[in-house]
Amino acid sequence: MLLAIDVGNTNAVFGLHDGTEWVAQWRSATDSTKTADDYVVWLSHLCRMEGIAFGSIDSCIISSVVPQAKFNFRNLARRYLDVEPMFIGDPEVKIGAPVRISRPEQVGADRLVNTVGAHVAHAGALIVVDSGTATTFDVIGADGGFEGGIISPGINLSMRALHDAAASLPRIAIQRPPQVIGQDTVSAMQSGIFLAYLDLIDGLCRRIRKEYGEPMTVIGTGGIASLFEGESEEIDVYDPDVTIRGLLEIYRRNK
Numbered sequence: 001m002l003l004a005i006d007v008g009n010t011n012a013v014f015g016l017h018d019g020t021e022w023v024a025q026w027r028s029a030t031d032s033t034k035t036a037d038d039y040v041v042w043l044s045h046l047c048r049m050e051g052i053a054f055g056s057i058d059s060c061i062i063s064s065v066v067p068q069a070k071f072n073f074r075n076l077a078r079r080y081l082d083v084e085p086m087f088i089g090d091p092e093v094k095i096g097a098p099v100r101i102s103r104p105e106q107v108g109a110d111r112l113v114n115t116v117g118a119h120v121a122h123a124g125a126l127i128v129v130d131s132g133t134a135t136t137f138d139v140i141g142a143d144g145g146f147e148g149g150i151i152s153p154g155i156n157l158s159m160r161a162l163h164d165a166a167a168s169l170p171r172i173a174i175q176r177p178p179q180v181i182g183q184d185t186v187s188a189m190q191s192g193i194f195l196a197y198l199d200l201i202d203g204l205c206r207r208i209r210k211e212y213g214e215p216m217t218v219i220g221t222g223g224i225a226s227l228f229e230g231e232s233e234e235i236d237v238y239d240p241d242v243t244i245r246g247l248l249e250i251y252r253r254n255k
Helices: 036-049 067-081 109-119 156-165 184-214 242-254
Strands: 002-007 012-015 023-029 057-062 125-131 134-140 144-155 214-222
Touching: 002 067, 002 242, 012 184, 012 242, 023 036, 023 125, 036 067, 036 144, 057 067, 057 109, 057 242, 109 125, 109 134, 109 144, 109 214, 109 242, 125 184, 134 184, 144 156, 144 184, 214 242
Parallel strands: 002 057, 125 214
Antiparallel strands: 002 012, 012 023, 125 134, 134 144
16 A cells, blocks of 8 residues: 655645555645654544555655655654655656756656646646645646746735735635625635636736647646636646646656
């Protein structure tokens, strides 16, 4: 049984694959102060709830954009699974895709994993829009190569900054406003957050497509992508499994 872990700035996703299919997936808030002991108690309890023997986990692959969390996740695999984990970014772990930018060492592990996960499921040139703490736009060539992209603040980050910096503005739920022109503070903020991000996504995708000069499919993924399903004019496919699929494929390529 393979344990795949994707550690993001806000959440960490844990998936178990039995060689044929994903048998379980769980999400936890990312906390760099949690130790391997904390995680194993949580993970083993969830396994019991799903009827999965914790001892059946015999391999592990990890992607992390939180440097402070790497030690504890590596410890989790070594101490409690008795395996040496594959860590995206370690020199011996190859993603199996070319990285065609001037500073390839600066590409985040999550973006490399998304490159692989999107290419194995979708044909042709791609734009992967991953909505999380940051919203990233990754350009992937028809051969699966990473060709660059865009990083912008995520929608929750912007909403939190607006609330924290302006004493009179409340915290609000992210949802489509009833109309563009707000009639009160909440609806005005909803327009400024939801519609602004919708236009950010669509506008940047249009600019990328124009500059790239070839047909491209736009894939939406990440914890917040579902908010824009049916709203975006540019996103062609919503695929929540891009990252976890990429981890599985990289594991298979290296195994």
